[in-house]
Amino acid sequence: MPEPAMPVTPSKDAPSTDFRYPLRWRVMDALNFMLDKFWPARMSPYTGWALIMPALLLVGLLVLGLFKMADSSLHTLDRSTFMQSEAYTLENYQTVMDSATYARVALRSVYAAGLTVFFTLLLALPYAYIMVRTTSSLVRKALLVILFLPFFIGQVVRAYGLLIILGTTGVANNALGLVGIEPIRLLFNFPAVVFGLVQYMLPFAVLMLAPALTAIPRETETAASSLGANWVQSFRHVVLPMAKPGLIGAGLVVGTLALTDFAMPAMLGGGSQDFIANAIYDQFFRTADQGLGAALALLLVVLGSLFVGVVIAIFGAGTLGMGAKK
Template identity: 75%
Template sequence: MTTERDNPGFRYPLRWRIMDALESALAVIWPRRFSRYTGWVLLMPALLLVGILVLGLVQIAGASLHRLDTSTYLPSAEYTLANYQTIIDSATYTRIMTRSLWGAFLTVVFTLLLAFPFAYILVRTKRAWTRKLLLILLFLPFFIGQVVRAYGMLIIMGSSGAVNEMLGLVGVAPMRLLFNFPAVVFGLVQYMLPFAVLMLAPALTAIPRETETAASSLGASWWRSLWHVVLPMARPGLVGAGLVVGTLALTDFAMPAMLGGGSQDFIANAIYDQFFRTADQGLGSALAMVLVALGSVLVGIVIAVFGTGTLGMGGRK
């Protein structure tokens, strides 16, 4: 390394001096003998956030065991499972849970069907301008909030919106496109699509182009190569994308509230109603714990059947 003493004409850059000073200060604060603990120290902020989440879940679990006292509108002192019994006995909550699970499943299916071709073209295209255009289309929704996008769909799919106007041009009468279950699923798919593409793109990038070329040289058509070679090799990405999309859809609040019009609530909407409309924190906490349990069970089943996918950090499946 060239120094000022070796070369009088050389000037030690200021940024190097700053880095040397920071390194010396760090050596005093964190000596070299503590270096084996450096990873844990860097992990502490993340562990702190997870700890706060766990603490909140513990408090919610405790609150779910206290029923609302209608005489004082305060949680009762005794512990009881009455809130969970209310959920089990209620046909309304059974319908909400069924709708949430079915909506999450449909969202995963339609999102993966749309995300896979998008990610495949994004990874395999040789034209730079096509890749840039697809990247712009992919990242543009991230600059628009979920609520704004939902309002946009309310305008486009309304009774006098662009979709019904286009249908009117071909002689189709205006249709009710909003405030129903398909509208909620459509909104969730539109919202989850970028997440699925981002999960699938690395998995498809890891598949060498030569693999498809070899399959073609052995007589396989493009469709057979895609079905028997690319899709099986892309399974980790499909599993990871499905897990992310499914959990986000199951716990979503904005799309069912805005595109469902109050008649297509998911579990998150029911939790909101109990906390902020009826002030029944016990029942709301019980619903929150049921949501956590449902999500955990579904994730466990998927991991047990299909593996961890790209969420496995490269581990053996």
């Protein structure tokens, strides 16, 4: 007779067969089942369109708002009733074109945007380069923390901080007083507005330049050095040309944001350095002239579009072109 089989005792090292299906997997299976019922496989060719529908809806609302604004700009304000007239007219646009004040405001806005782009990129490029190229993780983390801290503080709060720093009795003038320099008026002028805009736009520019610089292989700089180029020559002839897409993309973002800014001119300009956005606010909320305010808003849209169009026509779209060829 064969001997009875002995029971096998599982070894402590053997893998356990007691597998329990995790709850999160069950939830994912249920969601997947519901998605299959709601969006069957035959609808898969339209999945991409379904995903961008919320973005298209937002863009559609923006376009609708622009059409309504264009319609409002063709009606003048009746001063006797403070209601918009029923007749269509180009009087608001004529007022904007004939006004030396609005021409000065528009030129100031464009000039400040150009200076902001120049100084912001001048400061952001070395900051992003050091952050990307440093071999110390501690330095990189510190630079990232310093970069992201301003995003936790609103623009208005940062402008108030600059008011405290640049005031007559502020930190800057107190430091100048230590070396015997009399207090200087650092606020409520054009340089103060540009300084505030550069300080506000710097993190945006760094964040857009960092990926462009990361994409530049270190070996290219090493090869330039091996061929006799010093660091300045390598940076000028190798890094800058290869970082051009990032510079263009950052310049476009900084320029459009600076051109349409409201808080910095209002707070650091003291009412004497208004941009177009400030003039729009005055017409909508102070004089209640919605037609003239709408005309100014469309003027701002045109100026911003011209700025972007000229830059793209001359330099290309940079990183905003998503790899498209000319």
